[in-house]
Each structure stands twice: as structure tokens, then as C-alpha cells.
Amino acid sequence: MQEISNAQKLRLELLWWLLTGLFLALVLAPVYLYTEGYPFWRINIIYIVTFITVARYIFLLRTTFLAKIQWLKVALIFLTIPAAFLLIQEMNRFQVFLDYNEPEDLVGLLPIETSRAMVQYVRNEFILFGVGSVIALAILPFRMIRSVWRYRNTGQP
Numbered sequence: 275m276q277e278i279s280n281a282q283k284l285r286l287e288l289l290w291w292l293l294t295g296l297f298l299a300l301v302l303a304p305v306y307l308y309t310e311g312y313p314f315w316r317i318n319i320i321y322i323v324t325f326i327t328v329a330r331y332i333f334l335l336r337t338t339f340l341a342k343i344q345w346l347k348v349a350l351i352f353l354t355i356p357a358a359f360l361l362i363q364e365m366n367r368f369q370v371f372l373d374y375n376e377p378e379d380l381v382g383l384l385p386i387e388t389s390r391a392m393v394q395y396v397r398n399e400f401i402l403f404g405v406g407s408v409i410a411l412a413i414l415p416f417r418m419i420r421s422v423w424r425y426r427n428t429g430q431p
Contacts, residue, residue: 283339294326301399308392310382313371314400317364321403324361328410332417341431347418358411365404372397 278286301322305312335341340350372380377393384392425431 278337286337290330298322305396321407324407325403325410328414332413335421336431344422347422351415351418354411354414358408361408368400
């Protein structure tokens with residue numbers, strides 16, 4: 275298999291971050307356009323970026339800058355544990371918010387049909403990327419261990 279140069283890896287990384295930003299804007303555009311005072315912006319952005327980035331590292335590790343940096347892969351093995359717990363805690367905070375507050379507190383004052391649709395959209399989108407990012411973080415350490423082992427024994431990331 276042909277080795278990817280560092281310049282190509284950098285271009286791919288920048289392209290992926292650009293695509294992640296575009297996807298983030300597309301997913302959160304309805305929330306931005308139709309809600310006011312949405313209290314979960316930061317964690318919602320973290321969920322989407324984490325899901326896309328970690329999934330990319332799981333499936334496309336050889337094409338990233340991380341492919342040959344062994345110490346960083348080992349660090350990621352241990353950093354995923356507290357990160358997953360933090361994301362689970364934030365998902366719990368979102369669910370508690372939904373349980374104890376009215377839908378208007380989540381999306382603001384909207385016509386009833388728009389409000390129902392936006393609450394459903396926000397809830398589904400939040401849970402999709404929240405659960406997806408936690409699952410991806412649960413898989414990442416195993417992928418990193420495999421990559422470290424393979425690099426140590428065969429020289430391939």
C-alpha cells in the first residue's frame with residue numbers, strides 16, 4: 275500500500291474539519307433559526323464534532339496525522355474514559371431538563387406545531403449524536419490498541 279505524505283494528511287485533515295463544520299452548520303441551522311435561548315449549544319456542538327472526528331479516527335486512522343504518533347494513541351486510550359463519562363453526564367443533564375421543564379423552555383415561544391416539531395428535532399438530534407459519540411468513544415481505545423500493536427509488530431499503522 276502506498277504511503278500518504280504529511281502534506282496530503284494535512285490537506286485531508288483540513289478537508290475533514292471543513293466538512294465537519296459544514297455538517298455542524300447544516301444540523302444546527304434549524305435550531306439556530308427556529309429557537310431562542312437554546313441552553314445546550316456547547317454540548318450539542320461537542321457531540322457532533324466528537325462523533326464525526328472519533329468515527330473518522332476509528333475507520334480512517336491510516337490517513338490521519340495520528341497514524342504514527344504512538345504516544346498520542348496511548349494517551350487517547352486513557353482520555354476516552356473520562357470523556358465518555360462527561361458526555362454521558364451531559365446527556366443525563368439534557369434528559370433531566372426535558373423531564374422538569376416545559377418544551378417552550380427548550381425551544382422558546384413558537385406556534386404549537388412548530389414548537390412540537392422543533393422539540394422532536396432537537397431531542398432526536400441531541401440523542402443521536404450524544405449516543406453516537408459515546409459509542410464511538412467506547413470503540414476508540416480498542417482501535418488505538420490494535421493500531422499500536424500493529425505498528426509495533428509490523429511497522430504499519
